[in-house]
Amino acid sequence: MTACTVCLRDLYENELGHQACRPCTNRADANLAALAGADGLYARLADSLHPGSSSGGPAVSGSRTAPLPVRLDPLSLAARGGVVTILQTWLIxxxxxxxxxxxxxDGGLQQQLDQVVQRLRVLLPWAAxxxxxxxEFTGEIAQLRRQCETATGGETPPRRIGVSCTCGRTLKVTxxxxxxxxxxxxxxxxxxxxxxxxxAERRAA
Structure with a gap:
């Protein structure tokens, strides 16, 4: 292996034979760490479930129909089948x-989240x-972090821009x-x- 499978740059001599370079490995570790803990992104999802909360969910008033009692994006991430299940699948x-x-x-979903994150971080050097x-793992972990940040009002998704490959194909990057x-x-x-x-040049509509 002579190139990082994540960022595609050439590996340094001490990285040869690895799947990923050190910066990409460190970035994956930081994304995992951001999810865990009492103040982590996963814990903050619980505070973002109600419409009109400080997470940025829309406040509804004067509507003809009753609003949903919870916001679906944070709920789908926090519930079984969301963040915890995805991480557990990778660890398995x-x-x-x-x-x-x-x-x-062991324990509830928050405890399980903390356990699986800790174990993944221990095994991260081997996986890299x-x-x-x-x-694929680093891409999915980065996506989970972005989704949690968006659901909790931390950040908006990065803007995608079009750039031109040397062959003329438009590529979308952030x-x-x-x-x-x-x-x-x-x-x-x-x-x-x-x-x-x-x-990339914008085409006329």
Whole structure:
């Protein structure tokens, strides 16, 4: 392996053979850490369930129909099948790959979230080196963090802009894009290379 599977940049000598470079591994670790804990994004979802809450949900007044008692975006992320289940699925996969016993979960969803995040962070260096789907994992964890930030009013989704590949294909990137591959010519661009591509021309409607 000579290039990071996440940002597509060339690996340094001490990273050769790994799936991901150190910055991408550190970014995944930071995204995991942001989800956990009493003040983490997952815990804050509970405060964002009611319409009109400080999370940025719309306040409804004078409506002809009664508003939903909870906001669906935070609820779907916080409930079983949301953030916790996605992270547990990844940990189960990692344990099976390593030949470890099936992980166990104790307590409620917040406790399970904290447990699975802690375990994933412990195994993260191994996954960055040896797990074939590490790029998919980092992308999904980054997406979970963005979804939680949006649901809790922390941040709006990053704006996507169109840039032109050297072959002429328009690629969609954001300021935090780790890397992008052109589906037409298979050219690979790391973070800085993608942001240096010329802006795509807007076509008239």
């Amino acid at each position: 996969d990692w344990h099976e790959t390593l030949g470890y016993t099936h992980p166990r979960w 080196e040896a797990h074939g789907a590490f790029a 300021l935090d894009t780790a890397g992008v591959r052109c589906p037409d010519c298979s050219a690979q661009y790391g973070h800085s290379e993608a942001l240096r591509l010329p802006l």
